[in-house]
Amino acid sequence: MNLLDLSIVVPCYNEEEVIDELYRRLTAVCRSLGQSYELVFVDDGSKDRTWPMLESLAAADRFVVAVSLSRNHGHQLALTAGLEICQGERILIIDADLQDPPELLPAMLDRMDTGLDVVYGQRRRRDGETAFKRGTAALFYRLITGLSEVPIPPDTGDFRLMSRRALNVLLAMPERHRFIRGMVPWIGFPQAAIPYDRHCRYAGTSKFPLRKMVRFALDAITAFSTKPLVLASWFGAGTALVTFLLAAYSLASWAVGNPVSGWMVLIIVIALFSSTQLLALGILGEYMGRMYEQTKNRPLFIVKNLLRWEPSPTLDHS
Numbered sequence: 074m075n076l077l078d079l080s081i082v083v084p085c086y087n088e089e090e091v092i093d094e095l096y097r098r099l100t101a102v103c104r105s106l107g108q109s110y111e112l113v114f115v116d117d118g119s120k121d122r123t124w125p126m127l128e129s130l131a132a133a134d135r136f137v138v139a140v141s142l143s144r145n146h147g148h149q150l151a152l153t154a155g156l157e158i159c160q161g162e163r164i165l166i167i168d169a170d171l172q173d174p175p176e177l178l179p180a181m182l183d184r185m186d187t188g189l190d191v192v193y194g195q196r197r198r199r200d201g202e203t204a205f206k207r208g209t210a211a212l213f214y215r216l217i218t219g220l221s222e223v224p225i226p227p228d229t230g231d232f233r234l235m236s237r238r239a240l241n242v243l244l245a246m247p248e249r250h251r252f253i254r255g256m257v258p259w260i261g262f263p264q265a266a267i268p269y270d271r272h273c274r275y276a277g278t279s280k281f282p283l284r285k286m287v288r289f290a291l292d293a294i295t296a297f298s299t300k301p302l303v304l305a306s307w308f309g310a311g312t313a314l315v316t317f318l319l320a321a322y323s324l325a326s327w328a329v330g331n332p333v334s335g336w337m338v339l340i341i342v343i344a345l346f347s348s349t350q351l352l353a354l355g356i357l358g359e360y361m362g363r364m365y366e367q368t369k370n371r372p373l374f375i376v377k378n379l380l381r382w383e384p385s386p387t388l389d390h391s
């Protein structure tokens with residue numbers, strides 16, 4: 074395979090407002106480096122003008138690779154498609170909305186030159202995000218670090234530079250419900266953080282509504298911990314203890330001739346036990362559903378179009 078020095082992989086979903094500026098800033102950074110590079114844009118089934126815009130970029134610039142998926146597959150799978158297709162020795166993952174500054178790339182490359190395989194951006198500040206988003210993010214990172222055996226660094230996203238050998242390991246992991254910012258630390262190899270300030274979106278709105286955020290958090294937890302399953306047994310033990318105490322109390326009351334009566338207590342007890350059972354079943358279901366999805370072994374994504382200049386561009390920027 075014709076390896077380039079650098080690939081930049083960008084998943085794009087309804088990002089027509091940012092594409093031009095994104096392309097301009099990425100190109101400026103790459104040209105300043107004097108290395109061979111490619112910009113791999115993956116259109117994740119956008120409904121706006123994202124794809125036609127990417128198509129014309131790819132037609133005009135041979136450093137651009139444009140990929141479109143058959144439908145919306147979600148951020149992590151769109152990213153995986155781009156990672157699969159890219160040809161660089163070093164790979165930068167970045168969001169389309171310019172929240173993460175591409176201008177950090179030279180510093181990331183310098184860090185990598187010290188012998189690292191992964192340099193990940195760690196957010197010092199998060200501008201322009203709602204208190205709700207920041208709060209839920211903080212809670213999520215606390216939860217996942219508590220639950221997971223793999224040390225997942227807090228306040229990191231997918232914004233990271235990776236070596237080819239780290240990427241090849243990542244691509245060999247066939248899991249469907251991907252939490253890439255956890256899978257990369259799982260791989261091992263020398264990795265380090267580079268702190269940066271996260272800006273607000275250049276334009277447009279977040280493509281992660283609450284529903285997608287919750288699903289993403291559940292994917293992360295189920296992929297990196299089995300502790301919630303154990304939690305179900307602890308719940309069971311807890312309710313068994315409550316049962317024992319209640320039984321002892323009602324037997325004692327009956328023995329002294331003052332049996333416990335009451336509809337209310339009965340309802341509370343029934344509700345307590347049935348809800349803990351349903352909760353435990355729900356936890357099991359989250360894991361089982363994902364196991365079922367995985368066993369179907371369907372492809373992770375389906376590529377509709379792939380536009381790339383052949384042969385791939387080398388060093389000269391003409």
Ligand code: UDP
Binds near residue numbers: 151167169280
């Ligand atoms: N994205 C995607 N598919 C989706 C949702 C989002 O490819 O189904 C892309 C989106 O275009 C962006 C990145 O994922 O490049 C992160 O999305 P966004 O910035 O909207 O998320 P936020 O920063 O608000 O968490």
Ligand code: MG
Binds near residue numbers: 168170172274279
């Ligand atoms: Mg964003």
